[in-house]
Amino acid sequence: MNTAPQINQPQQAAFSHDLYRAMLRIRLIEEEIAARYSEQEMRCPVHLSIGQEATAVGACAALRRNDQIISSHRSHGHYLAKGGDLKAMLAEIYGRVDGCCGGRGGSMHLFDDAAGIIASIPIVGSFLPLGVGAAMSYSYTKQDRVCIAFLGDGASEEGVFHESANFAALKKLPVIFFLENNQYSCYTGLSDRQPDRPLTDLARSYAMASEQVDGNDVIAVYEATKRAVDRARAGHGPTLIVADTYRWREHCGPNYDNDIGYRSMAEFESWQQRCPVTTFAARLKRDGTLSDAAEKTLTVELTAEIAEAFAFAKASPFPDPSTVTDHVYA
Amino acid sequence: MNTAPQINQPQQAAFSHDLYRAMLRIRLIEEEIAARYSEQEMRCPVHLSIGQEATAVGACAALRRNDQIISSHRSHGHYLAKGGDLKAMLAEIYGRVDGCCGGRGGSMHLFDDAAGIIASIPIVGSFLPLGVGAAMSYSYTKQDRVCIAFLGDGASEEGVFHESANFAALKKLPVIFFLENNQYSCYTGLSDRQPDRPLTDLARSYAMASEQVDGNDVIAVYEATKRAVDRARAGHGPTLIVADTYRWREHCGPNYDNDIGYRSMAEFESWQQRCPVTTFAARLKRDGTLSDAAEKTLTVELTAEIAEAFAFAKASPFPDPSTVTDHVYA
Amino acid sequence: MPEQRVITAAQAICEATDIAMAADPSVIVMGEGVADPKAIFGTTANLLDKYGADRVVELPLAENGFTGIAIGAAINGLRPIIVHQRVEFCLLAMEQLVNNAAKMHYVSNGAHRVPLVVRMIVGRGWGQGPAHSQSLEVLFAHVPGLKVVMPASAQDAKGMLLAAITDDSPVVFIEHRWMHYVKGHVPTGNTPISLDGPAKLHSGDDVTVVSNSYLTLETIQAVEALSAAGVQVDHFDLRVIRPLNVTAIVESVRRTGRLVTVDTGFTTYGVGAEIVSRVMEQCCLQMKAAPRRIGLPEHPTPSSRSLAATFYARSPDIAATIAETVGLDAGRVAALREQLTAGRESVPLDIPHPSFQGPF
Amino acid sequence: MPEQRVITAAQAICEATDIAMAADPSVIVMGEGVADPKAIFGTTANLLDKYGADRVVELPLAENGFTGIAIGAAINGLRPIIVHQRVEFCLLAMEQLVNNAAKMHYVSNGAHRVPLVVRMIVGRGWGQGPAHSQSLEVLFAHVPGLKVVMPASAQDAKGMLLAAITDDSPVVFIEHRWMHYVKGHVPTGNTPISLDGPAKLHSGDDVTVVSNSYLTLETIQAVEALSAAGVQVDHFDLRVIRPLNVTAIVESVRRTGRLVTVDTGFTTYGVGAEIVSRVMEQCCLQMKAAPRRIGLPEHPTPSSRSLAATFYARSPDIAATIAETVGLDAGRVAALREQLTAGRESVPLDIPHPSFQGPF
Ligand SMILES: Cc1ncc(C[n+]2csc(CCOP(=O)(O)OP(=O)(O)O)c2C)c(N)n1
Ligand SMILES: Cc1ncc(C[n+]2csc(CCOP(=O)(O)OP(=O)(O)O)c2C)c(N)n1
Ligand SMILES: [Mg+2]
Numbered sequence A, B: 001m002n003t004a005p006q007i008n009q010p011q012q013a014a015f016s017h018d019l020y021r022a023m024l025r026i027r028l029i030e031e032e033i034a035a036r037y038s039e040q041e042m043r044c045p046v047h048l049s050i051g052q053e054a055t056a057v058g059a060c061a062a063l064r065r066n067d068q069i070i071s072s073h074r075s076h077g078h079y080l081a082k083g084g085d086l087k088a089m090l091a092e093i094y095g096r097v098d099g100c101c102g103g104r105g106g107s108m109h110l111f112d113d114a115a116g117i118i119a120s121i122p123i124v125g126s127f128l129p130l131g132v133g134a135a136m137s138y139s140y141t142k143q144d145r146v147c148i149a150f151l152g153d154g155a156s157e158e159g160v161f162h163e164s165a166n167f168a169a170l171k172k173l174p175v176i177f178f179l180e181n182n183q184y185s186c187y188t189g190l191s192d193r194q195p196d197r198p199l200t201d202l203a204r205s206y207a208m209a210s211e212q213v214d215g216n217d218v219i220a221v222y223e224a225t226k227r228a229v230d231r232a233r234a235g236h237g238p239t240l241i242v243a244d245t246y247r248w249r250e251h252c253g254p255n256y257d258n259d260i261g262y263r264s265m266a267e268f269e270s271w272q273q274r275c276p277v278t279t280f281a282a283r284l285k286r287d288g289t290l291s292d293a294a295e296k297t298l299t300v301e302l303t304a305e306i307a308e309a310f311a312f313a314k315a316s317p318f319p320d321p322s323t324v325t326d327h328v329y330a
Numbered sequence C, D: 001m002p003e004q005r006v007i008t009a010a011q012a013i014c015e016a017t018d019i020a021m022a023a024d025p026s027v028i029v030m031g032e033g034v035a036d037p038k039a040i041f042g043t044t045a046n047l048l049d050k051y052g053a054d055r056v057v058e059l060p061l062a063e064n065g066f067t068g069i070a071i072g073a074a075i076n077g078l079r080p081i082i083v084h085q086r087v088e089f090c091l092l093a094m095e096q097l098v099n100n101a102a103k104m105h106y107v108s109n110g111a112h113r114v115p116l117v118v119r120m121i122v123g124r125g126w127g128q129g130p131a132h133s134q135s136l137e138v139l140f141a142h143v144p145g146l147k148v149v150m151p152a153s154a155q156d157a158k159g160m161l162l163a164a165i166t167d168d169s170p171v172v173f174i175e176h177r178w179m180h181y182v183k184g185h186v187p188t189g190n191t192p193i194s195l196d197g198p199a200k201l202h203s204g205d206d207v208t209v210v211s212n213s214y215l216t217l218e219t220i221q222a223v224e225a226l227s228a229a230g231v232q233v234d235h236f237d238l239r240v241i242r243p244l245n246v247t248a249i250v251e252s253v254r255r256t257g258r259l260v261t262v263d264t265g266f267t268t269y270g271v272g273a274e275i276v277s278r279v280m281e282q283c284c285l286q287m288k289a290a291p292r293r294i295g296l297p298e299h300p301t302p303s304s305r306s307l308a309a310t311f312y313a314r315s316p317d318i319a320a321t322i323a324e325t326v327g328l329d330a331g332r333v334a335a336l337r338e339q340l341t342a343g344r345e346s347v348p349l350d351i352p353h354p355s356f357q358g359p360f
C-alpha cells in the first residue's frame, strides 16, 4: 500500500501514528461505553461503530479542520475522528448539561461546530441533503471547504439519497458521499434489500465519480478520500466512496448479537480477523513505525484521557428542568 | 426500420394501420380539446400530449388488454392508447356524472379498470410505486401480467423513482418504467435539472435493463417495449425505457407557448418536422400500407366518433351535489 | 380456560396478524424489520417461518416508496399491513397516505378500494429524544379518507387490528411503544372489535374524561384514586380518532357539565382540541366548569431524563387536573397527587416498568 | 403618492423578496419554477434577471431533497426561501420540516439556527380537485419549532414575508392561491410587519369572529352586511397560526360571549378547533351562545363545479352562521343570505373574479 503522494517518510510515520492513535482512541472509548452501558446511566440508544474505525479516521484525515461532516445514528466514530470534543460527547450520552446538546439529543444527535461536525441525525438518509446544502453554502460564499456526508448501505436506499446526489452532481458541489457498507441495515443483509451489483453503480445515475475501497484499511480510505477531496476542491464535484466494513456489536446497544441468527459466526470472525485497528498496528510494527513500548504508552495515555472524560460526564449536573422550554424559537 | 419479428407482412400492415389510427385518434381528440377549451366548459387543468402520440401508442401496443398501465398528469394519450373509454374521459374533463370519476377527478385523474388503466395521479412520481405495487400483486397471485408506469423526465428526479426502481429490480417484478423524455419539466430544460449523461444510466443503479429509443417512431417504441414486456413475462424483471419526444403545446393548457422564452422556435419546429403522426403516415404511404383515400375515410370516421363523444360529454348531467359525501370510506 | 389467558398487547398484535393471514391469503405484512429476528418488538414474531418471505416481506429503507407499493398492491386486491417502527419514519410517506391512500376510493367514485393497514409506533422512553418519540396522530386524523385508531389495551390491540385488516378503507393503526407491554385477558380466535367509537371504562356523574392510547392507562389509575376520593368520573377511552364519534361523550358532558381530555400528542392543534370543540358546539351553555386539556407542551422531546421528567403527564397530574375541574380544594388535590406519586418513585420515569431492559 | 399605489398580493410577495435580496446577500430563492417564465404565478418575476441563477435557483423535482438542502444551507448562514407551488408537493418534505427544520435549534441547545422560509400555495379553483387544492396548514401548525403564517391582504403578504425572511426560525408562509389576486395599498420600501398575532379588522360587541387567509376576505363582506343589519362583529384576521396568540381574541369573547371561527382547511382537527378550545378554556362560563366553526367538510375536494359548489363557505354562509349565533330570526338570516348571494351569480364559483383567464 503506497502512501499519500505529498507526504515524505518521516511525515508519513507521524501521520500513520496519528491514524493509529485516532482509531485506537475510538475503539477504547466505545468499548468503555459498552462496558458501562449496563449501569443504565447512559439512558439513550447507542449505536456503536466498533469494527468500523478505519472509515471514520481515514476519511476525516483527508479533511481540514474547517471542512465539515454530517452523520447519522452511528456517529461516535465520525464525531471523534473529525475532532469532536470527547467530554461533550460523553456528557451528552449521559444526558448532562455539559453535553454538546445540553442533554437534549443524546447519542443520536452529536455535533461540534468548532470541529466542523454539523449534526448527527437519526432519521436514515435525512442528513444527506443537509450535507449537500452545507456544500452549497461553500460554493455560494466562495469558501474553499468540503463536506463529507457519512451514510450507511441502508441509507443509500432512501429516495433522498437520489435527490441529494442528483443535485450535488448537477451543481458540482464539494460534497463527498461516504458510504460505509457494513453489509447490514439493522438485521437485514444487503442482498435482501438491493439487487446484486457494486454499490458504486449508484453514482452512475448522476455521472458522479465513485471509488470502491477496503473500509478496514485506513490508508486506503485516506487516499481514496483525499482524491475525492482534491476533486471537490478543484470544482469537479461530488464523489461516492463505497467502503466495505463491518459492525461488530449489535445494531443498537452494547452487546454482541451473533447468536440471534441474522449473520453467521464465521462471517463475524472473518471480519474480526481483519480488525482495522490491530491489522494497522501490525503493519506499523512491521514498518518499524510503532514499537510495543510506544503502543503501551499510547494505550495508557488514552485510557487515562477516557477515564477522565467519563468522570467529567458523570460529574456533570443534569440540565435544569426549568430550561426545557428554551430555544424552541430562535 | 424493421418490424416486430413475430408479425408477418399482412398482419404487419394491419398492425401498422392500427398504430397509425390510434395515434391520429389521440391527435384529433386532443386538438379538439384544445379548440374547445376556451369555451371554459372544461373547467379543470389539462396537460395535452400532442406531439407525444408515438410513445403512448407504441408502448400500449405491446400490452394485452389485461395488462395494466399507470400514468400522471399528462395521461390522455396513455388512457386512449390503452383502450380507455373516450366518452368517460371527456365527460370527466367536462365534470359530468358520466365521467370515469363521476366528475370528481377531472383531466388529471383518468382511469378505466376494464381497460387496465389503474389511475392517473398528478403528483409527479407519486404513481410510480403504485405501478410497482400492481406488478407485485401479479407476482404474488401468479398472474401473467405486466404493468407499464409512464413517467416524464422530471419524474425521474423524484426520490420515489429510486425507491420504486430498487424494489422492482430487487424482486424482479414485471413492471416497465417508460420514461417519456420530452426534454422539459414545465418550463425548465433537462440540462438545468440533471447532470449530462444518458437517462438510461438511471437504470444502472439497480442493474436494471434499459433501452433508449426514438420516442417519435411508433414502431421503434413498440419493439423496445415488446422486448421489455417479454423480459418481464419471462421473469427477468423491470426495464427502463427512455423515449425522446417533445410536447408541442404549453405545459398546462390548450395554447402554444414558444413565445414565453423557455425554448426556441427553431427547436420547436425541428421536433414538429418529426411529427410522430405525419411521419408515420408518410412511411405507410411509401410502403403502400396506407392510401390517401383510406386516410381520408379514417379521418372522417374518427372525426365523427369524436364529435359524438363531445356531444355525449356535454349532454351528460352534472353530478348531483347531494352525492358529494359518498365514498369517503369504503 | 383460554379466555383467562393473559398476553401482552405486542403478543396480541402478532396473534391478530397471524389469524388474519391464516384466514385470508391476500393479507401480507411488509416493513423494515418485519422478517428480522427482532420482529418489530415481537409483533411479527414467527410469521416469516409460518407464511414465508412472499407474505412477510422484509423491505429496503424506502418508506415513501413502500407505502405507495402497498397502495398499488391494495388497489389490485391484496391487503397489505405495512409497519413503521416510528411515526417519524412515516413522515416520509405523508404524500402517499394523504393524496393516494386517503383519496383513491373517493376520486374513483367508489371504484377503487385501498384495504391497507398502516401500523406505526409512537411514544416515548429511554432518552430517545426529539426524532424518535413523537406522537403525531393528528397529522393523520386531519385527513378525510383515512381511519385512525389508537388501542390502549391488549384486547383492543388484537380486536381492532383484526377489524382494521378486514376494513376496505386505509386504517392508520397507532401503537404507543409502552402499550406493547400492557397485559390483558385476550380471547383466542378471530374476534374483531369494531372501529365505531369510544369505550366507556368508568361511569360517573361528576366529570367526563376522554383519554387515548397509553394515557388511558395512566388515566385509569387517576380515575380509581378519584373514585376512592368520592369523585365519580365518566371515563372514555377514545380508541378511534377518525372518523370521530363523539355522541356518547356529548351525552355524558350534558350530564356532568365538565370535560377533561388527555392525549399523547401535542396539546396545540391536538386531539383534545377537536373533542373540546365538538362538545362545546353542543354543550357550551350547560358547562359547570371550563374544559381542560392534557397533552404535550410546546417543545420537542428532550433526551435527558431530567428534562423529559416534566414532559409527560402521569396519573398524579391527570388526577389533579380532574380534581381541580370538579372543584376539590387545594388540600385534597395535593393529597391525590401525593398518593398517586407514592407508588412510583421506585420506577424511573423513562421506562414503562421495572422489568424493562432497554434500549428500545 | 407611493403609499397610495395599489398592487396585488402576488406583486407584493415579489417586491418583498426583491427588497430582502437587495438588503441581504445571504437571501436566496429556490424552487421548481422560481426561475421560469411563469415565475410562480408572478411572485418571483424578474428576480432571475436581477440576481442571477446563483440566488434564484431553479431546482430539479425533489421536494424532500431540496428542503433538506435549504436547511443545510440555512444552518451554514444562508437565508433560503423555498417555494412549493402546491401544499401537496410539500407533503413529500414533511420529514425534513418536522424533524430537522423545526427541531434543529432546540436540539442544538440554541447553537444552530434555521432561518428558512417555506412558501407554499394552498387553495382552490378551476376544478383542480383532490390533489391540487388542499389547505393543510394544521399539519405544520401542530409542530413546535415551526412558525406558520397565512396573510390575507397584499399589505400583510409583503410585510409578513419581509419579517419571515429576517426571522431566525423556520417560517411556513402559506399563500392562498386566490389571495394572490387581492389588491391593496402597499407601502414601498423595507416595511416588515411583525408575526406577533391577529389583526382586528372590525370592532363590535355582539360576536367575535376569527377568520384566516382568503376567507378573511369573504368574512369582511359578511361583517359589513351584518353591520348594516345592526350586528356588530369583533372581527380578527388570525394571520399567525403558530405560535398562536389568542390574548386579544379571549379578551374579545369575554366581552361578546360569542365565537365563530372561519378557516380555509378541514374543520375536523382544524385551526378553528384550537381557537375554540383556547377560548373555552378561559371563557366557557361567560358564553352566551355555543361557538361555531366554519371550515371544509369531511371529504376530499371534488373537481366538478357542481360538486365543489357546496364545498367552500362564502360570505352568505359566513354571515348566516354569525347571524344565527347572535340569534337573528330565520327571516333576517335568509335576507342576509339573499343579499350577499345577489352580487355573486354573475361570477362562476370556481374562479376568484371575472378577469380570471385560467387555468391556474
Ligand atoms: C427513515 C428511517 N427509517 C428507518 C429507521 C430505523 N433505522 C435506524 S438505523 C437503521 C439501519 C440503517 O442502516 P445503515 O444505513 O446501513 O446504517 P448502519 O446502521 O448499518 O450503520 C434503521 C432501519 C430510521 N432511523 N429512519
Ligand atoms: C411532486 C410534485 N412536484 C411538482 C409538481 C408540479 N408539476 C406538475 S407537472 C410538472 C412537470 C413534470 O415534468 P415531467 O415529469 O417531465 O412530465 P411532463 O410534464 O414533461 O410530461 C410539475 C413540476 C407536481 N405535480 N408534483
Ligand atoms: Mg449498514
Ligand SMILES: [Mg+2]
Pocket: B152, B153, B154, B180, B181, B182, B183, B184, B185, B186
Ligand atoms: Mg418532461
